[in-house]
Amino acid sequence: MRLAELVMAVAMAIFSLYLMWKSAELPIGWIEGSGPGGGAFPFWLAAGMLICCIWIIVRWAKRLSPPSRSTESYMNAMSIKAFLIGAGSLTVLIGGIHIVGVYVMVPLFLIFHMRYLGGHPWTVTAPVAVGMPVFTFFFFEIALHITLPKGYTEPAFYPLYEYFLG
Amino acid sequence: MDVLAALMDGFFIAFEPLNLGLVIFGCMAGLFIGAMPGLGSVNGVAILLPMTFLVPPTSAIIFLAALYYGAMYGGAISSIMLGIPGASTAVATTFDGRPMALKGMADKALVGAAAASFVGGTISIILFTAFAPPLADVALAFGPPEEFALMMLAFATFIGLGGDDIPKTFFSIFIGLVMSSVGLDIISGNPRLIFMDLPGFYHGINFLVLAIGIYGIGEMLWTVEQAKGDVIVTKVTVTVRGIIEALKDLRKTKKVMFMGSILGFFVGILPAAGATPGSLMAYGVARTMSKDPDSFGKGNIEGVVAPEAANNAASTGSMLPMLTLGIPGSPTTAILLGGMVIWGLEPGPMLFIEHKEFVWGLIASLYAANFFALAINIAFVPAFMMVLKMPFTILAPIIFILCIVGGFAPTQDMHDVWLMLVFGVMGYLMRKLDYPLAPMVLAIVLGPLAEASVRQSLMMSHGSFATFFERPISGTIMLIAIGLFAWPIFSTVRKRFRSGAYGAEG
Known part of the structure; x- marks a missing residue:
């Protein structure tokens, strides 16, 4: 379970980076006259996902979450x-x-x-x-x-x- | 007094034999359509709209309103019995309804859902009758910043749902919001997040695909694993006494029922919001208000009652802007609005003067529909319970098939069915690691509304985020939301600090 927690967090962090890159296909900054660019909303949310993944990995390292302390297997x-x-x-x-x-x-x-x-x-x-x-x-x-x-x-x-x- | 007299006239119209028959038929049809996974009131109303051209406009709207109500009740049935949200409005009911059914308390959940729907409908009709014109003004006072603040409040109420694992809850909200932004950019119309250039992503990700994937397929995969090859049959017994007891027990939930009704009604009257956000928000608030929030998601009756009261209240609420302003409050009312225009009725303030019998006939029929839907629902509880008596090896494949057909029906695209399988598998894998999935569903529902309101607000304020705090309504809601966001973090830190301090002392 402990390894699965890390693998999932890392996979989701990579997915978050992919989403940030994909969102940046549209403008992510401010466009004069039309407000935030079309990619801004998903880009910053994906950035939020990435921060959460880092936070989950930190908690995993400190063994704070139940799966990071678990000795059970993720799937038997x-x-x-x-x-x-x-x-x-x-x-x-x-x-x-x-x-x-x-x-x-x-x-x-x-x-x-x-x-x-x-x-x-x-x-x-x-x-x-x-x-x-x-x-x-x-x-x-x-x-x-x-x-x-x-x-x-x-x-x-x-x-x-x-x-x-x- | 004029209002009461008009309402009484409305009751006479609603109880005319043709109209009463249509109310009962509408409730039955709605109940059945609402109970089918993937189909909700919007499908029923859209499909049966042409049939209403055979009867006068007042009878037609009465029929459709009864269908709308019936579907609201029906949505809860498959949420509770099968764990698949029958309609988008019943997603929140799944969170606690299904665990209750698995614990052998399906009758309590079904009766609770029906009674809460009745209370929600009744309170909203009273509010509608008494305050229709001033409430329309309140709805108009809600600009994009207020709408965004309300969305923030909804997310804040869900932060606590993930227990102590706050980063996983935030992650769940963020990924739900990102998924809601797949498709075409709402302002520029440019394609956005079209993964692998698959054309199916152009129409966005229908949130029912996520909800059925997670709560239908994911839940089934989970149960298959838990069963370890055994034949599972949920133990259920249903008696008249049991139903009466269940009704009596609901007295303990009256506060939550009342909260859900009021909240649902007010969210319902906001243009473009509707019953789904209303029910999800009511669930979040019920959990926040509860003395035992940890029992939510594990089979707490309040988790069934709050969203059910809210979704029925919101369905009446969403009629208010439609009738008084001509602005639909939900997809279903948008179709009703189209029907009214075809029938030659122009929605707006003059409707209350020029077509009094239509408006009050509709309001009275809503009440009649509410009553009949309750009666039909409770009468059918024993029949619904039969579903749970099926061995799991029969029920599971049937649920899988209902998921597939239900996932296909809204968009009629096989792409969505594949996506649903992916979400089901991901939901199952993430659930094993304690990722909360309810906030993800909430986020994909509220995402489009949140994005539209934040972008419109920032355009209005030339990029200044202060706009959310400067306006009195949005400022107040924002502060409450920030407080709710900060609370779990604050209480976790405090808990850790205390335990550390005690540890140091010990």
């Missing part, structure tokens, strides 16, 4: 596995939505989590895996007219749009 094997499954499956879900759309990826995601990770029987998994996309379609697309991404499966939905929305 169990938590790394849980994190990789959670974040990894979400990455696959979002990536897959670009290609085959929400209505293919959502059932697959639900089956993976409920059937393979949760161990629920098909009698529980199947109704949720089918019901969720059906609900999403009717609520978002038909009732609220919010079109969800469908990737290559888009043409398959034209008859449904035709039928429900005319």
Whole structure:
């Protein structure tokens, strides 16, 4: 945990410097007649972030914050596995939505989590895996007219749009 | 007396069968839309606006106002039950609502949210009825320096949220503010902070993306880790007696409820502020006022009651500048204003004279909507509680999907969905190191308002920061804010000094 506290503070300090540099693409000083330049607001805030990171590192060195005193590990094997499954499956879900759309990826995601990770029987998994996309379609697309991404499966939905929305 | 007579006439209009039916339907629709992650009153009102052309203007505005109210109530439901803010106005409700649900006190949180919404709505309607014209003048007296001072006050109330780790809280506020400045510069229109030249950054970072990322995905990742592969089911029981007990318990929170209502109403009447900053500020003030501030964020009912009272009060408050001045106080009222113009009604002081029945019908229907939303909400508490009885291995993937769809819905851009995942992962990693995340959400909400007001103020004063202290209202608010900013630093130093002194003596 102690090392993680330092790594995070240093990473955020580098990110703050990047934000300061990026903000400076627009003027950061006073422009006569139009006030502070467009980059001033984010530039000085990023400078504030940097100061905070230095402050966090000083506190880390003095062992003032709880994580800087902690002897626990930041992530053990169990938590790394849980994190990789959670974040990894979400990455696959979002990536897959670009290609085959929400209505293919959502059932697959639900089956993976409920059937393979949760161990629920098909009698529980199947109704949720089918019901969720059906609900999403009717609520978002038909009732609220919010079109969800469908990737290559888009043409398959034209008859449904035709039928429900005319 | 004229006002009361007009209000009574308004009640007769609101209770006409068509209007009453529309109030109930509007509340139900709003409740459902508000409860869906990513969708709020603004979506509901915008989507259903065309439907209102089928009925007279008074009935139309009554329907939309009921929908607005219903969505305010509904937003709290997914905040409490799923830990995902149903609407932007319910972000602050997540901070304590979700921990309460995880402790098996979801019924208390839901009843508290509904009752506080009712109280907030009632107090704001009384203020609206009694003081509409003078309050419009107060709102007009708030120039950019006063608005900026108010933003500073909101940030100051959040400094204490990070506990003793002050630099992490400041960091959280700063990074939230920087993220709010991504997109186009508000004055020059130049692109700013367009990372890797991705076009998705041109429309800025929608704060719901951050909020759903942190409180939806980040929270789920956290819970998955805590579960360590076990099947978690939150223990919940709901009885009528339990609901009555929960209502009785709320007497202890009446001071916070009252504060939230008043604060929410006044923030609501400020042009361009609205219910989201109002609810976040009420949360910060409730925590500052509390005798046990450390319990906030861990499931304190006051952390649910204050923002819920404030967001409903603010939704009524934001109608005030819209009706009296023609200035919308929130995105939703901006759409309502558009509807009024289409219906041939011109907002402004003359509206109260030329279309009395419209104005008072609307005000009375707000009250009716408030009552029905409370009744519907409490009646549905047992149904909402069913959600928590689901095993976590079913609930978690459903929440993940609602996050993805909810993150996509506001801007309909997959870029935002990826961004939400990044925020979720970052939120999870930072939370493990005690970085407070609530101030970041507050900052991204208030950032655009803060930047606009500080830049306008400095332009007015030719670069002099003294302008924030020279004007009586902004000066007073600024001094209070500085005091609140300095207090945690002062008390930490004092604590350390004392412990050092005692250590030296010992």
